[in-house]
Amino acid sequence: MDGSRLRDVLAPGIAAGPRAGGLVAALRSAIVEGRVLPGYRLPAERSLAVSLGLSRSTVTAAYDQLRGEGYLISRRGSGTFAALPDTTSGWRPDDAPADAASAPLDLTIAAMPAPPLLAEVAAAAAAALPAYLAGSGLAPAGLAELREVVARRYSERGWPTSANEVLITSGALHAWDLLLRTVARPGAVVAMEQPTYPGVIDAALAHRARIRPVVVDAAGWHPGEAADRPAVLAHLTFDGHNPTGQWAPDAERERVLASFDSSTVVAVDESLLDFRHDAPVTSPAALLGRAGATVVAIGTMSKSFWAGLRVGWIRGPAPLIHAVAATRAGQDLSAPVLEQLIAAGLIGRRSEVLPARRATVAGRRQVLLDALAVHCPAWHADPPAGGLAAWVDLGGGSSSRLADEARHHGVRVTPGPRFTVHGTHDRWVRIPFVLPPQQLEDAIRRLAAAAVDLQPARPRRHAAADKAWTA
């Protein structure tokens, strides 16, 4: 982030408050909300003063106050850096997976139940299985039949693809993990959106990647200091960004992709492609024919059909697909045959499933927005353009504290910091709209009650057990 973008980030907040107080508030919220990331080196006081049109003493006073609060750290001789005070970066991962049965209303999972057709397709696949039982059942790149079906879908969408450009995985997250393992050595720079899906972060950190953030906010995608930190791999969700629900216009996609050079493998995660709410789905044109980065697509059955299937895929150049297959041979060897037959069957009958599923989701989206307007009038959510969740601005409250309190009201929800590397974005909470309407409205009513109980503020506890489960 250069000085002029920092000025853009801070200016509205500064305008709202008097001098040092305005700068303090603007900088503090920029850090807490992830627009200025922990570790970012701030301009020298004199330079920021000139840039913002403030006196140097005003900037000095603001820096002093923020240092006292823990939002800035100064190191002699090296400068002043953004930071999160311990009390704010409160959410910590917890290794204990939650017991789903203990929480009657679950707002941590953004995935739908299976369509009834799945049972029929599974039975047909089981009936077809005997033809496969004479073989070893192993194929690291996937079953030829399914690779063909997946390739055909890309070609139909205008992205010419052959079966040897497709590798079958155990879901979209597994696809991302295999790409990390194939492409990114420990310490490699990996670009990913902030905020993003928690599993994407966890996988990258498990591979000891250094994260280059692509900040996503209401104004769109900010790929940041591209030239400074060439990434070997990037993860982007232009189609129903999780958690914000944005759908990137073509020009935005092209601009973001142009920030990577030809050495970067850019994984475009299309998990939520089938769920655009107010417009037709974007063609892949903006991803194709670029001279720059190698664009790879990730897809999954989880959102369009059922997460309990565990089938996803990678679409990429054949040599990369071969390398990923070799990686997989040293990780989990192969995908299950029957699951792949079911996936092929469901994709072939997608027109029997998706229109009704989209209508269901659209209805529940409206239920959520209406319930929020009624029960949580101080909160704000832009209607999500795509996906299965809304990204709700609590208007100053802490989603970590809300998630803690919500458990006592019989609701589980994933706090905003879980979607970030640095534990920022505590002001937002992701709320999926996949529960049946009455349950969804009940959950929002309980969240609202939890928010009321948070006044006056109590000491935070850890929002335990939300890590393993967010989906």
Added chain:
Amino acid sequence: MDGSRLRDVLAPGIAAGPRAGGLVAALRSAIVEGRVLPGYRLPAERSLAVSLGLSRSTVTAAYDQLRGEGYLISRRGSGTFAALPDTTSGWRPDDAPADAASAPLDLTIAAMPAPPLLAEVAAAAAAALPAYLAGSGLAPAGLAELREVVARRYSERGWPTSANEVLITSGALHAWDLLLRTVARPGAVVAMEQPTYPGVIDAALAHRARIRPVVVDAAGWHPGEAADRPAVLAHLTFDGHNPTGQWAPDAERERVLASFDSSTVVAVDESLLDFRHDAPVTSPAALLGRAGATVVAIGTMSKSFWAGLRVGWIRGPAPLIHAVAATRAGQDLSAPVLEQLIAAGLIGRRSEVLPARRATVAGRRQVLLDALAVHCPAWHADPPAGGLAAWVDLGGGSSSRLADEARHHGVRVTPGPRFTVHGTHDRWVRIPFVLPPQQLEDAIRRLAAAAVDLQPARPRRHAAADKAWTA
């Protein structure tokens, strides 16, 4: 390896040849066969001379010759180290997965076709699936029903286990990979057998582990310099060791386990537990109640039922299982529901499958041993005590060259070096006995013809494409 064990390794070879020539031959073959590993620092010449009862000039002459051949490297001030010359460490991984259809006889896969019962169990599982479709289908530790069934099997075997001590994976290799990811940071010391299953090596190297070898040879398990290099994690296959087919006696197990301290998580891979050929299966008693290492079991459906299922598990202390579940939530999230229902169904009906399967395997083992005796009389294989493959000593030939040549004879086979970290063991080849009898005998006849065609020796090519597929 201390000096006295080195003496034991070298003595027989030295006795067979005259002075320096005997030592050269003994040391060279110990290195090529993996009994002395590359990087091992040899005793000083004077000290080895005393230990072996040779003159110092004899040892000096032998070291000189082996340095010239590339089997020893001396570094001024730090000593003399075992090494493999480039021409010997011939096998290199290749990223291109093999096309199964192109090789009519495949000796790279040690896995059986599925039993016919699988189709019936799959149909029943598909019929039971509708009860699960209303949920998200996600459970990082596995479906409760299957965890119960797996736990009960351990309890029945005399290893009391509850469901929360079991996590369901996508096979045994995936179990090992998840343990690596949970327990071993990059650079951590991980102990594993040499030779061992290639995927076990690949996974450990993908996690940038430093390998502590537990050499397995005809004399058993040699855990080596335990105190020098405490391992955070170990992989051991006492029950039908892959590739040598050995079955460790209880005393051997206890001795090997005692070489690890309480900080080591020892994964005992029981993938081949159902295939002991000449005696009843060992009870887990030797693994239990030890004060030392944490013993974790790995199991799989792949060998007893079908590799195309992709279901395995880890049995370990509940806190470790929780930690692995959290790891999995950042890798591939969860196992497929239907596969887990099938696995539970098959385990419940194992008595309908396993006796016939064991009889089939025993018959094919005999077919292989007979075919080797007829067609390859110069080769030697101890009848494997367990598992689905024999470890065949070519009596001086190179398995890498044999595997190359075999492709021209319509047979694929995995050369010995693929089962080692350092590319040693070129003198052995692993031959599975899972093909139907006629095909198996035909494959051995072709291997024998390939061996004949290798005389006189031609330059080696890479045994490409065997990496992704060995199972």
